[in-house]
Amino acid sequence: MKVPAPLAMLAELTHRCPLSCPYCSNPVELAARSGELTTEEWISTFKQAADLGVLQLHLSGGEPATRRDLTELVKGARDAGLYTNLITSGIGLTEKRMHELDAAGLDHIQLSLQGTDAEMADRIGGYRGGYERKMQVAGWIKEIGFPLTLNAVLHRQNLHQLPRALEMAVEMGARRIEVAIVQFYGWAMLNRNVLMPTREQAKEAERIVAKAREDLKGTLVIDFVPADYHSDYPKRCMGGWGTTGLNIAPDGQVLPCHAAQTIKHLKFENVRDKPLADIWYQSDAFNTYRGTDFLPEPCQSCDRKKIDFGGCRCQALAVAGDASATDPVCVKSPFNDKMRALAEDFSADEAAEITYRTAAG
Amino acid sequence: MIAPDAVPYLPRGVRLHRDHVRDRWVLLAPERTISLDVIGHAIITELDGSSGFAQIVDRLAAKYDAPADQIAGDVQQFLGQLAERRFLEVRA
Ligand code: SF4
Numbered sequence: 001m002k003v004p005a006p007l008a009m010l011a012e013l014t015h016r017c018p019l020s021c022p023y024c025s026n027p028v029e030l031a032a033r034s035g036e037l038t039t040e041e042w043i044s045t046f047k048q049a050a051d052l053g054v055l056q057l058h059l060s061g062g063e064p065a066t067r068r069d070l071t072e073l074v075k076g077a078r079d080a081g082l083y084t085n086l087i088t089s090g091i092g093l094t095e096k097r098m099h100e101l102d103a104a105g106l107d108h109i110q111l112s113l114q115g116t117d118a119e120m121a122d123r124i125g126g127y128r129g130g131y132e133r134k135m136q137v138a139g140w141i142k143e144i145g146f147p148l149t150l151n152a153v154l155h156r157q158n159l160h161q162l163p164r165a166l167e168m169a170v171e172m173g174a175r176r177i178e179v180a181i182v183q184f185y186g187w188a189m190l191n192r193n194v195l196m197p198t199r200e201q202a203k204e205a206e207r208i209v210a211k212a213r214e215d216l217k218g219t220l221v222i223d224f225v226p227a228d229y230h231s232d233y234p235k236r237c238m239g240g241w242g243t244t245g246l247n248i249a250p251d252g253q254v255l256p257c258h259a260a261q262t263i264k265h266l267k268f269e270n271v272r273d274k275p276l277a278d279i280w281y282q283s284d285a286f287n288t289y290r291g292t293d294f295l296p297e298p299c300q301s302c303d304r305k306k307i308d309f310g311g312c313r314c315q316a317l318a319v320a321g322d323a324s325a326t327d328p329v330c331v332k333s334p335f336n337d338k339m340r341a342l343a344e345d346f347s348a349d350e351a352a353e354i355t356y357r358t359a360a361g
Numbered sequence: 362m363i364a365p366d367a368v369p370y371l372p373r374g375v376r377l378h379r380d381h382v383r384d385r386w387v388l389l390a391p392e393r394t395i396s397l398d399v400i401g402h403a404i405i406t407e408l409d410g411s412s413g414f415a416q417i418v419d420r421l422a423a424k425y426d427a428p429a430d431q432i433a434g435d436v437q438q439f440l441g442q443l444a445e446r447r448f449l450e451v452r453a
Pocket residue numbers: 017018019020021023024025026061062063089112357
């Protein structure tokens with residue numbers, strides 16, 4: 001298989017975040033501030049990424065606004081020729097800072113939504129006053145004219161707010177909304193009993209999205225991430241392992257996906273030690289699950305294997321106990337019964353209490 | 362349908378970019394990269410923010426020595442798809 005150049009890079013600038021969402025995709029073992037890449041190291045990584053073929057850069061975290069050098073990083077990314085997207089909760093952005101980001105050339109903002117009212121949003125984010133602040137930030141985004149995608153993460157606690165989230169996206173002037181039903185990685189794995197939607201909720205969300213796509217055609221583009229524990233086939237994670245995108249952890253480790261660190265037998269290289277191109281093309285972490293050769297049956301003889309690459313490696317490990325197994329979301333997986341039973345049990349656990357993500361040191 | 366005197370333009374957040382690594386032109390948009398062929402590129406470079414649809418079509422027709430009504434159909438379809446995905450705005 002000829003390895004294509006990557007198109008997108010997610011830079012997790014820091015794991016620090018004022019919020020503590022129970023579904024945070026950061027690893028449960030958070031990276032400490034002291035280990036974070038410096039401004040120069042990040043900018044060098046952006047340049048290497050652009051030379052490698054990356055076109056789109058996502059600045060994420062944690063909360064990227066907790067990095068004091070955010071504006072400088074945006075400027076560095078733009079100078080490298082990258083399309084620069086900021087993925088933020090809004091907390092930590094002031095009006096002044098947003099004008100600076102504007103001047104630095106920031107292309108696009110993706111604003112996360114924990115709930116459609118203060119009560120829900122602040123309970124889920126574990127941060128009082130967060131919603132009010134976010135709405136203020138949304139106002140500045142509109143004023144300055146940044147293109148906006150609203151990013152609504154939905155789960156059993158707030159799925160009923162989906163219709164309102166769609167309205168809010170239109171009110172904020174967003175061109176796009178990402179309706180993402182929570183995926184179970186990182187902290188979300190500890191909260192499956194709190195977050196797992198019911199099968200009915202998952203179906204209802206699909207209906208609402210289908211109807212809104214019709215009604216809002218040409219006004220709001222809706223990207224939908226369905227509830228995968230309730231799906232029949234797995235998602236094509238990351239567009240295929242090591243084919244489309246890469247993640248950089250705050251300390252410079254280069255990951256094939258944000259959850260890859262849960263696969264303990266993989267060894268991740270670091271941009272501090274090696275050129276990014278070598279890591280992309282040659283490292284074991286990227287090559288181990290590239291393509292489809294590693295896949296067992298039923299994937300090997302399945303005609304969908306070029307579509308979904310057998311699904312998610314991290315989920316295969318988490319539920320089937322083997323990172324090279326068929327994603328248990330798939331109806332053909334021998335572990336699919338187990339997956340369905342888990343989904344049922346978790347979604348029925350009404351006494352469940354939230355385990356909040358903790359702060360990065 | 363884009364009216365003859367309406368002005369199509371790329372909104373903020375959508376921009377033309379030379380992809381040197383893959384030797385092609387692309388349109389960069391939020392979470393999307395659209396690969397442009399020669400015709401797509403020619404259409405996009407005509408969007409100057411002040412020319413109306415009919416003017417753009419005329420210029421392309423002259424440049425490629427093709428009938429204007431045929432070009433109009435192609436441009437309408439190409440820009441229509443971009444507009445539906447909110448990669449293009451049209452000022453009346
Ligand atoms: S998911 Fe929540 S806690 Fe995690 S980085 Fe985003 S805003 Fe912070």
